[in-house]
Amino acid sequence: MMSLRLYHEHLLPPTRLAGHYLPGLLLTAAIALVAVSIGALPAVASLGLGALTLAILAGIVLGNSITPAWHRHCDHGVQFAKQRLLRLGIILYGFRLTFQQIGDVGATGVVIDVLMLASTFLLACWLGRRVFGLDRDTAMLIGAGSSICGAAAVLATAPVLRADAGKAAVAVATVVLFGTAAIFIYPALFALNAHYHWLAFSEKSFGIFTGSTLHEVAQVVAAGHAVGPEAENAAVISKMIRVMLLAPFLLLLSAWLQRRAPRARGAANAPIVFPWFALAFIAVAGLNSFHLLPPRLIATLDTLDTWLLAMAMAALGLTTHSGALRRAGLRPLLLALVLFLWLIAGGALVNLGIHRLLG
Template sequence: MSAVARSRPSPLFRLLPGLGLTLAVAALAVLVGNAGWGRSLGFSPLTLAIVLGMVLGNTVYPPLSRTCEAGVTFSKGTLLRAGIILYGFRLTWQQLLGVGAQGLLSAVFMLGSTFLLACLLGRWLRLDRQSAVLIGAGSSICGAAAVLATEPVVKAKAGQVTVAVATVVIFGTLSIFLYPAMNALHLWPFAGPAFGVYIGSSVHEVAQVVAAGKAVSASVADVAVTTKLIRVMLLAPFLLLLSAWWNGQAAASTAGNPRQPIPVPWFAFGFIAAALFNSLRLLPDSAVSLLLNVDTWLLTMAMAALGLTTHLSTLRQAGLKPLVLGGLLMVWLVVGGGLFQWGLAALHL
């Protein structure tokens, strides 16, 4: 064996510096996110990780990037897909059946209408397609986790992902205070479980749904979280449909060129398999809890990696268009979601 071969580090060794860095950022984000004040504000570890990652990415990380690049890239690629698969253990089909037709109809309608609106408004605003799709997915499904899951399908850049996450976090955070205020002022002609369905079908992140629901009542929070989990469960079919549409558009734009294989988001099938397996309740609660903890760490490390590789110049270049799109989608979620819920209540569904 030559001296050069002996001196070349192994692939695993090359990953360690970057993995260690993303793990450290994730640990701080989890610590702060699990603190009492962090939970009360609805700041999930995912949100905090990308913020901390961006701070480090624009200060101390550039000199370290050459050493850490392999592990950081691994975190926002392989660890991300593993985290999306394990995310399925948060769901069971029993939850889907338990919330009833009202929750299912609300979740499906709000997801489809919000994402379609995001695509139309993104074209009107002349926003790049990847950003519009990412913001639409985050607003219509489950915030930062949906943005992360959509990124591999549309092959978005780190900066586009960061802008999308920041946009859905800003407006999702506003929801924490807006929905309890609407309930207190009786702005909608429905309350109780129906208001829980309203929150769960129109608020961005799971953590934000919990915070907004608990600000109303514990029973409303339970219904809100269950409805929200239905939206999360729709993530897998959404990714499969998006992949077919996105690759169909790409194929149409390259007509006449050699046919390329269509990439399939296999991690979406893993997500479905995890949810189905979890529905069988073959694992003890302690094992499921462990898997969910691992999942939180994997997704938080992926978010940290995205933050580390995002430069502030990218956010400046994005301008106000992503915020305008996120704001318009927020208006639709609040108004359209309320009107749809009012219609269901009028039909006694």
């Protein structure tokens, strides 16, 4: 049904196609306008509420209050903002970074990301089956979403497992719930740690911690932005490394399924979705490292990037529906909660330990 719908969309004339996406794009742009305007107020900024955080909050409120008719008219544009504009925003974010900054994250960030991915996914598989009594596919999908890159990892892993759409929806719901909560929890943890000096986190190392443990790319950007520019840059770089681990993860999972059971052979041959936007992000950062573009153009691109990311955050909020979380049930939510606690507590220990060994 989905492919048939997309096929018919491509047959629409340009004016109809624009009208298809325009209502949702206008809605996300309006939310972004309000969020950027309010986020620029000194009183609001002092609370750590940036434009991206405000955009996702407003989106959640509207997404759970507007009528179904609004959803029907705006859905295509909202999904476009959530997927395409987010990726374009991440690519343009590369103009805020240089290879020197990426090199500063370096081997430390890669080792941390690999350890967090492996430990979180394996923990999900064990707890999901042995403790919470979930089926293999649901446990693996929740583990993939928590350990790699949220909903994108769930949707990329589902065809490899040949999982039902309902199980993928449950996994996405858990990722959205705890990842959205983390947008507000992580900056609060940073502020508390800065006050009480519990752990040896600088703004940069806390950014690496954020990128290596938070679910979605959008959530990482919002949480890092709320902490500070150095944290945001390190968080995005760390997250991009983690996102690029999706392809080898899917290849390893396919090989494991093929060895475990012949019936999984068809699943192992499912196409692997590689996150090309992560490579484009690195290419743009590389271009920016040579300082070839005039500063005024870079400033314009940064402003455009903020708007694109704010629209993507608004779209993410608009598609966070309370009904999906209710339908998920208690056991998947409990598994996702335990993984969330591991990502925070275990992630902090892994980050500090690797920084001490390799830093």
